[in-house]
Amino acid sequence: MKTDHKRDVVLxxxxxxxALIILFGILPWAVKAPKVIPNLAxxxxxxxxxxxxxxxxxxxLLAIRAYVDHLRARQAGEGGASDQADPLADTPPFDLSDLRVIxxxxxxxxxxxC
Structure with a gap:
């Protein structure tokens, strides 16, 4: 799997x-809502x-799209195209800029x- 695909799937x-942990675990515990609300909004x-x-x-959708792109790239590679050296094969999937975002x-x- 190419580095970009791995990165997008993992991300x-x-x-x-x-998001699901926050939605089902933290949000009900952290936000107190009244029992009866006249308007859901x-x-x-x-x-x-x-x-x-x-x-x-x-x-x-990002993870699914990256996985589908990986499958398409693998099928295109097996379809008779010559194997070219991947310039990103040796680079790690995450770098310093990703660490800064995290x-x-x-x-x-x-x-x-606070």
């Missing part, structure tokens, strides 16, 4: 898992749920309760 699955959990479901769905996300999550 998609990780973000989807994180007035619920304090309405927009967080919409955003988390969207993030989970789009990240799952650290920034963790800092935002840590700052939110």
């Amino acid at each position: 998609g699955l990780a973000v989807c898992a994180m 007035l619920s304090p959990t309405f927009w967080p749920r919409i955003i988390l479901v969207s993030v989970a769905g789009l990240s799952a 650290v920034a996300a963790l800092l935002m999550v840590g700052f939110a309760p």
Whole structure:
């Protein structure tokens, strides 16, 4: 699997898992909603749920798309095309810029309760 495909599959699955954990585990525990709400859009959990479901769905689509692209590339490679050296074969799937994004996300999550 190419580095880009691995990276997108791992990123998609990780973000989807994180969104689902927040949606079903943290959101009901952290946000207190009244029992009776006359309009669903007035619920304090309405927009967080919409955003988390969207993030989970789009990240799952990213993982599926990367996997399908990998399968297509493998089929095209077996179809008689000569094997060319992959310039990205030796590079790791994640680099320093990805680490910076993860650290920034963790800092935002840590700052939110303040």
